[in-house]
Amino acid sequence: MSQTPPLLLVLSGPSGVGKDAVLQGMKTRGLPFYWVVTVTTRKRRLQEHEGVDYHFLPTERFERMRESGELLEYARVYDHWYGVPLAAVRQALTEGRDTLLKIDVQGATTIKDRVPEAVLVFLSPPTTEDLMARLRQRRTESAQQLALRLQKAQDEMGRTHMFDYQVVNDQVEAAIDRILAIITAEKCRTHPRRVRL
């Protein structure tokens, strides 16, 4: 049904739930989405690549984008800024391409306010305890940063109801199958969501 309008799929969930692994798995399957690369002022981690994981920008450049309305959404997360470049999303949708973006919970709910036709998927852990354990295993941050992240993750788990769908990330491949099922179902809707940007 190629005549259905393109989807704007927003993949979110608490930090530590495995959003990156799910996204990577979807890319590995060669799925024909337009993958929105968000911009950030935080430092690149060792395994990350510019233009793939994020566009890493100096703070001044980020602020210019924000002030000139070039960001669909932006948010401060811990000490850094993250933003979604509006032009890229608009261009992809205009070309009729299904568009997928990964974003934190706060950002996702902001996008839903601005673009109600976006399809919001909340990736959740099998249990909250499981999420806490995953976060503690991370070695990239200080004890204080970890404590902040644990608190934040718990707050985020309480926002599931603001999303359209909840997908449990018990197994990455099973979670991807569910996300693909959601996309298929959305394309079968008799009243499709038409994104206006």
Added chain:
Amino acid sequence: MSQTPPLLLVLSGPSGVGKDAVLQGMKTRGLPFYWVVTVTTRKRRLQEHEGVDYHFLPTERFERMRESGELLEYARVYDHWYGVPLAAVRQALTEGRDTLLKIDVQGATTIKDRVPEAVLVFLSPPTTEDLMARLRQRRTESAQQLALRLQKAQDEMGRTHMFDYQVVNDQVEAAIDRILAIITAEKCRTHPRRVRL
């Protein structure tokens, strides 16, 4: 996510579109639905089985069920009556079983009025011309019956918007995959539909 409430899935579409083949294919895959068997006053066709395809009832018995409120929905289609036994549907849902019923377009829209939480799937042909060709190939009816059926099918195609989803039956197995995707997506909804009967 076994804690989600059971679905009431209504599979419909114009006559000749291939509802029976899709239903049969789903049964062959061994899917764990409760399959509602509708009751009818029409004669059993050669390849049909009592209690599997329909419960074939004498008109008097059907009328007693209708008058005593034992039918969730009933309709006259051509010269015969069809009805959905309420007790069976209620029982299956109470047991937490996903429940699937096949019904004509008129009946499906009646069920949506009475049970807004039902998930309505409209099985549609690749093209209307394709449907007309399929109907003409049927050998079980008179020329007059065929003319009636062609007109009715065209009317039914105009009611797609009253359904939640439209699934094109280009290939039976592909159509089944889409229906299963819809079921998976419905079970991922953060605000699931809770059927009250």
